[in-house]
Each structure stands twice: as C-alpha cells, then as structure tokens.
Amino acid sequence: AQKVTQAQTEISVVEKEDVTLDCVYETRDTTYYLFWYKQPPSGELVFLIRRNSFDEQNEISGRYSWNFQKSTSSFNFTITASQVVDSAVYFCALSEKAGGYQKVTFGTGTKLQVIP
C-alpha cells in the first residue's frame, strides 16, 4: 500500500527566511509520480510540481525548489525567501496505478505560516 508522510504539522517562519517542507513516501511500485500541492485558505488545490520516479533531477522554479531522493524515498520542497503569500497548507502526494486507475494518496499536509 502507498503511504505519504509529512512529519511537520505546522511551521512558522519570518518573511524572507528559507523553509523546507519534508515528505517521505512508501510504495511497492517501480513507476510512480510525486506531487506537491498548495492549498490556501480558499480551499482550492494549486498544483506546484509533478515528478516521475525515473527522474531524480532536482528542479528549481523561481523561489521554489524540489529535492527528490529515491534512495531515501523523500521528495522535499524548499521555498527560498518566503513571503506572506506563501502561507498555506502544502500537501505532498503520491500516484501509482491501483486497479488501472491513477490513484493519488495525499500526505497529512504541512501548514506554513509566514510572519511579516
């Protein structure tokens, strides 16, 4: 069975600090996909990134960067120079084929509060 663990329940940082959100996953599949979503207070999920299990190249996109380490089953997310608008709940998710469907399992989320 697939499982996603986000050990950090809540994080508070002061604006302009860097912050890393941790994600550890479990799966028996060799082909799978990992995601990060942002959920602001409005509730709508905002897609941030998708990475497949064969691509361990880390990525930087503006103030966001991701560190995928297959050896440790981790997919961490870093926000550089955090801003108040980054305050939200961030979910890490894992997708693998279950019964032919791309079933997505979400972590419990990390609530990030950026203090001005």
Next chain:
Amino acid sequence: GAVVSQHPSWVICKSGTSVKIECRSLDFQATTMFWYRQFPKQSLMLMATSNEGSKATYEQGVEKDKFLINHASLTLSTLTVTSAHPEDSSFYICSARGHGWGYFGPGTRLTVT
C-alpha cells in the same frame, strides 16, 4: 490549462435532506473522475473513483448508499449526499482525468445543520 468546475461552491442544508454536488470538466473529456473528502485541518481522502457509464468504485469505509456517484457523461459527474447529517459536513473535491493527468476542482464546502 484544463479547467474543472464544481457547483455549488458551498451549501448549507438541514439534517435529513439530500445534497447534489456537480463536477464538470470544461475543456476536456473526463473518462475518470475521483471524489475526495477533506475534514477541517485534515488531508484529502479518496472516497470513490468512477468511469463514465459504469458504476463507481468506492474506497473501504465509504457507504455507497449514502454517497451516490453518477458519471453519466464524459464531462459531468455528480455526488449526492443522501440523508445528510452534521458529521457529513466537509469539503468535497473532485478530480477529473482524461488521457493525461487529473485536474482538481475548486471544491464544495458542505455544512449540515
């Protein structure tokens, strides 16, 4: 990008009544739709998966007779919460998937009084 809409965005209903939530894929044909439920300050939990024209597959612990899912067309799926009770109050999010990746709807907040 692909857009998925949900209607209504929020609804308040009295205990014992039924509520229907619609999920539409606006610019693609969704062969598969997923329904998730999110309780306050908790994660999203998959409730059921449905393919167009066939019965939905429910996750363990989700009552089929209480949460009726209909996926009658390639652009529309509905979730009906029958005989709603206060414990059904939650945020319901759908995800629609065509040939590519799934896209999430904006969610529907249900409050049962």
